[in-house]
Amino acid sequence: MIFEEFNPMEDRMLRIIDNDGNVIRPDLFPDISDDTVAEAWKAMFFERVADEMAVSFQRQGRMFTYPPNKGQEAIHIAAGEVIRENDWLVPAFREVGVMLAKGVSMKEIFLYYNGNEQGSNFKNAPRVLPINVPIGTQLPHAVGIGYSIKYRKEPDVVFTYIGDGGTSEGDFSEALNFAGVWQVPVVFTIQNNQYAISVPVSTQTRSLNLAVKSIAFGIPGIKVDGNDFFAMYLAYQQASEHARTGKGPVLIEAVTYRCGAHTTSDDPT
Ligand SMILES: Cc1ncc(C[n+]2csc(CCOP(=O)(O)OP(=O)(O)O)c2C)c(N)n1
Numbered sequence: 363m364i365f366e367e368f369n370p371m372e373d374r375m376l377r378i379i380d381n382d383g384n385v386i387r388p389d390l391f392p393d394i395s396d397d398t399v400a401e402a403w404k405a406m407f408f409e410r411v412a413d414e415m416a417v418s419f420q421r422q423g424r425m426f427t428y429p430p431n432k433g434q435e436a437i438h439i440a441a442g443e444v445i446r447e448n449d450w451l452v453p454a455f456r457e458v459g460v461m462l463a464k465g466v467s468m469k470e471i472f473l474y475y476n477g478n479e480q481g482s483n484f485k486n487a488p489r490v491l492p493i494n495v496p497i498g499t500q501l502p503h504a505v506g507i508g509y510s511i512k513y514r515k516e517p518d519v520v521f522t523y524i525g526d527g528g529t530s531e532g533d534f535s536e537a538l539n540f541a542g543v544w545q546v547p548v549v550f551t552i553q554n555n556q557y558a559i560s561v562p563v564s565t566q567t568r569s570l571n572l573a574v575k576s577i578a579f580g581i582p583g584i585k586v587d588g589n590d591f592f593a594m595y596l597a598y599q600q601a602s603e604h605a606r607t608g609k610g611p612v613l614i615e616a617v618t619y620r621c622g623a624h625t626t627s628d629d630p631t
């Protein structure tokens with residue numbers, strides 16, 4: 363299990379490929395077919411293009427505020443390859459790729475960012491909650507769904523998302539506490555894109571890293587290179603297996619970088 367080797371107290375980060383794409387941990391390389399890798403690359407590329415289109419539509423005055431996903435695709439598509447049809451997705455607002463993988467359409471996402479309520483009515487994507495902008499409030503919902511899965515003895519897992527800044531919200535701690543106490547099947551991902559609007563992580567928290575926050579709640583946590591598709595795939599495989607087999611929740615810190623503005627309404631300079 364990677365959770366023992368990458369104890370967040372030691373501030374180690376799971377990486378399988380280096381920045382040039384060389385495999386640096388062949389022993390950890392996930393069991394994944396060439397077809398799946400090709401499919402994942404296409405999905406990342408699709409997300410990137412769709413995302414750039416959304417920013418462009420906003421700049422043309424054809425869409426309202428939009429939070430770009432650029433740079434965070436490996437996290438989303440690794441989750442998309444692992445998440446099952448009956449698993450739940452409880453998103454924040456910067457996970458377009460996972461939503462697409464669950465069957466949400468780009469049309470629905472564009473409708474949402476045009477302020478049309480039909481953009482939260484996912485016709486072909488059951489078990490996906492709407493985009494959630496009030497920071498952190500999605501996590502208690504994810505834990506509640508996890509509780510119901512456990513109560514009904516179903517084999518499903520909840521995938522939920524929050525940003526680095528969101529970890530300072532009370533909802534984060536409340537959700538992780540209940541998840542730990544109840545041992546619910548929830549995989550929490552912190553997308554650490556280094557900033558909360560313009561607040562860097564260094565002024566957000568004095569914590570050694572964000573994965574280490576799991577320890578106080580008695581649940582496994584792991585810091586992963588969020589730009590390394592294979593590392594994220596392995597982390598999601600093992601975390602969802604852990605949750606699905608009744609061993610309780612997992613907290614993944616996915617270290618990435620927000621390449622775009624916080625939203626199209628913000629000035630990244
Ligand atoms: C409760 C609440 N407070 C403030 C905001 C305004 N707000 C929107 S996004 C954001 C920062 C979020 O940063 P982070 O959690 O790191 O996620 P990221 O945007 O980087 O994906 C803030 C403060 C909000 N939406 N909800």
Ligand SMILES: [Mg+2]
Pocket residue numbers: 525526527553554555556557558559
């Ligand atoms: Mg952030």
